[in-house]
Amino acid sequence: MSVQLSTGVKSLPPRLSIKKMAWFMGSRHIAPNLFALSVWGFVTGVAMVNYGLAAWQALLMSFLVYAGSLQLTVAPLMALNAPLWVVFFAAMVVNLRFIIFGASLYPYFRHFSVWRRIVAGYFLTDVGFVLFMNRFRAQRIGRIGMYYGYFMSASFLLWLVWQVSTVLGIYVGSYIPGSWSLEYAGVFTLLAIVIPMVRTQPMLVTVVAAGAASWLGQQLPFRLGLFVAIVVGVVAGVLAEKYGKNAGKARKGV
Known part of the structure; x- marks a missing residue:
């Protein structure tokens, strides 16, 4: 006997709980995107170092901020010693999209505690959001137990790959000349992720x-x-x- 789901996983052990199925599906669905995301993370690490940030600053930003587009926006401003209000304003504008993402996800996570929603907010990314909404376009009562597990399994795996690749980029970045224009590699990797989702x-x-x-x-x-x-x-x-x-x-x- 197998359990057939509309989310794309056709067979799972029948005794597997809803939460375990959600974690299994989340990690399985994010897996095809991880290589492209690792390239983007590596490029981000290289760019932060090339903009003049020290390795410890780039590491701290990667783990605390965890937002590639924001990191690439504020790193050159910090390197130029821009006023603090300019750095914060630029960061706020770039990340305004997460207000929209959060509002879209709230109906799915409103049943969970504030702490669990804060943790989910830290792990929220563009790719994770698109992947989740692509799988759960309509809310269903029977799926409430799946939402958090699916989102967190995909998001945590993405976070892990991102941080490893970014750290590698930070420590290898000083050996890569800026003339290579690796930022274009990041753009192409994102296109490779987004296009199949259309x-x-x-x-x-x-x-x-x-x-x-x-x-x-x-x-x-x-x-x-x-x-x-x-x-x-x-x-x-x-x-x-x-x-x-x-x-x-x-x-x-x-």
């Missing part, structure tokens, strides 16, 4: 809209273009899904 029309609309907004907002100060792109992408995706459903009902004569 499976529906609303997701395609989201990616296209966010990409266009990001390109148009390149000249905005403090990386505001990134936040604008996220807002535009979310709104475009929600509208595409809403009107797509309405069009489907209209065709069926509902």
Whole structure:
């Protein structure tokens, strides 16, 4: 006898608990993305050192902040001795997207304690968020026990790979010349992660809209273009899904 799930895992031991199944699925689904993410982590470590941060500063930032885009935003500002308020403002703008992510995830985690939600917040990443929402697009009462385990297993494995690769980049970065332009390798690895996740029309609309907004907002100060792109992408995706459903009902004569 096997347990068949709509999340993509077709067979698991029948006595496996819901929580253990969730941890198994989370780690299994994040696994194909780990190599690309390790490249991105390595590039981030190299970039922080090349911007002039000491190894201990880069390590502290990696473990305390744990946000690749934020680290790459504030590292050059810190290297230039920019005013503290500029560093904090730039960091806040770049990470504003996590307010949207957190609000989207709250209905799934509201049943858990504040402490467990704080821990989940530390491990929250772009890839982890997209992976989770891709698997659990609609909330179901019977899945409440799966949400936290799935999210944490995928997120912790991602965190572990990220930190190992970042530490490696920090200590190897001083030997890699800046002329190699490894930042482009990071961009390509992220594309390799995102593109396979575009499976529906609303997701395609989201990616296209966010990409266009990001390109148009390149000249905005403090990386505001990134936040604008996220807002535009979310709104475009929600509208595409809403009107797509309405069009489907209209065709069926509902």
